[in-house]
Amino acid sequence: MPEVRIRKIATAIEEIHHEGGPPAETPLLRGAAMAVIENPFAGRYVEDIQPFMEDLKPLGLDLAKRLLALLGGDPARIEGYGKAALVGAAGELEHGALWHSPGGYAMREVLGGAKAIVPSSKKVGGVGARLDVPVTHVNASYVRSHFDSMEVGLNDAPRANEILVVLVMTTGPRVHNRAGGLAAADIVGEDGLR
Amino acid sequence: MSAQIRKIAVWVEETHSEMGRAISPPTRKAVAVAVIANPFAGRYVEDLTPLMDIGAELGGLLGARCVAALGIEPGQAQSYGKAAMVGEAGELEHAAAILHPKLGAPLRIAVEKGAALVPSSKKMGSVGQVLDVPLGHKDAAYVRSHFDGVEVRLNDSPRANEIMVAVAVTDSGRPLARVGGLTHEQAEGKDGLR
Numbered sequence: 162m163p164e165v166r167i168r169k170i171a172t173a174i175e176e177i178h179h180e181g182g183p184p185a186e187t188p189l190l191r192g193a194a195m196a197v198i199e200n201p202f203a204g205r206y207v208e209d210i211q212p213f214m215e216d217l218k219p220l221g222l223d224l225a226k227r228l229l230a231l232l233g234g235d236p237a238r239i240e241g242y243g244k245a246a247l248v249g250a251a252g253e254l255e256h257g258a259l260w261h262s263p264g265g266y267a268m269r270e271v272l273g274g275a276k277a278i279v280p281s282s283k284k285v286g287g288v289g290a291r292l293d294v295p296v297t298h299v300n301a302s303y304v305r306s307h308f309d310s311m312e313v314g315l316n317d318a319p320r321a322n323e324i325l326v327v328l329v330m331t332t333g334p335r336v337h338n339r340a341g342g343l344a345a346a347d348i349v350g351e352d353g354l355r
Numbered sequence: 356m357s358a359q360i361r362k363i364a365v366w367v368e369e370t371h372s373e374m375g376r377a378i379s380p381p382t383r384k385a386v387a388v389a390v391i392a393n394p395f396a397g398r399y400v401e402d403l404t405p406l407m408d409i410g411a412e413l414g415g416l417l418g419a420r421c422v423a424a425l426g427i428e429p430g431q432a433q434s435y436g437k438a439a440m441v442g443e444a445g446e447l448e449h450a451a452a453i454l455h456p457k458l459g460a461p462l463r464i465a466v467e468k469g470a471a472l473v474p475s476s477k478k479m480g481s482v483g484q485v486l487d488v489p490l491g492h493k494d495a496a497y498v499r500s501h502f503d504g505v506e507v508r509l510n511d512s513p514r515a516n517e518i519m520v521a522v523a524v525t526d527s528g529r530p531l532a533r534v535g536g537l538t539h540e541q542a543e544g545k546d547g548l549r
Contacts (some may be wrong), residue, residue, distance in 0.1 A: 171368040178360055312510040315368070
């Protein structure tokens with residue numbers, strides 16, 4: 162099994178006070194933790210890639226823990242999450258899909274039982290490409306106020322033989338959310354949807 | 356006049372390897388950005404004193420955010436830099452007023468000492484544009500291993516009537532520095548140059 166070779170780790174935090182409307186009493190925090198890793202399958206077609214998911218688990222947990230710490234360390238404060246992967250040009254989209262399980266379950270583990278599916282995106286891109294990471298509520302995917310996203314990227318990654326893997330968490334709804342729909346206060350919380 | 360802050364963002368990156376060589380301990384850079392309202396957007400104002408005062412406020416705030424994000428003592432900071440990007444309803448001179456007269460002194464307190472000039476750049480730009488923050492050794496400008504830069508950008512900033520103000524701090528030089536010149540260990544740090 163190939164080891165996960167990490168070139169870089171980066172974190173980003175945005176503290177959003179307002180967006181032209183009334184300033185929030187508590188600013189919304191959006192955080193991201195990401196790693197630039199070597200793609201062990203770059204440059205050739207490999208049929209059996211699933212063992213790499215297992216290899217990625219410790220990295221997923223490390224990034225999830227860093228991210229939670231960045232946002233203050235209290236799992237109860239995390240209301241939204243998402244994940245994404247950006248595969249360098251010598252890889253294929255399918256390699257990015259390997260991040261689903263280790264990234265998602267790591268966040269659920271550190272948050273102690275979030276119910277909703279972790280939204281995700283993936284793409285192939287060059288050095289400096291930007292990745293829009295989708296975000297939804299951690300317990301009920303239909304909560305409209307928490308549909309959000311965070312853009313991330315590094316000027317020097319991913320090189321052709323690399324993958325950028327990302328986790329994102331937020332501490333609340335969009336800063337001036339007023340588009341209606343299911344409210345976080347009305348979550349039933351059984352099925353991860355409503 | 357104090358800064359009207361819409362957003363604060365902090366980015367940290369660690370380089371663990373480059374060209375297959377391990378970097379131990381990893382080199383680390385932090386950059387903190389404030390997105391503020393430009394009080395003089397859309398009109399010519401002769402006296403830019405209020406922007407100079409905002410510069411003083413942000414130099415301390417953003418310098419401290421960087422040091423905190425790196426988890427270091429102020430004295431462990433090794434290099435720094437500053438930059439500003441003015442939205443299209445402002446003028447380049449607004450960036451100069453924030454960066455040059457008063458930002459440096461509180462930044463130097465945040466990183467302890469800081470005998471060297473704080474390297475800087477400024478430009479006009481629109482939302483999502485890249486701002487490159489130059490980096491130089493904080494006590495001896497000729498330390499060659501610490502000439503570097505860090506890129507920062509926010510997909511939603513600066514809007515036309517805003518200014519993005521960035522301060523960067525590191526606890527290290529380039530990952531595989533080997534072009535000679537004065538070293539961190541050799542620097543006396545008295546005159547700000549050597």
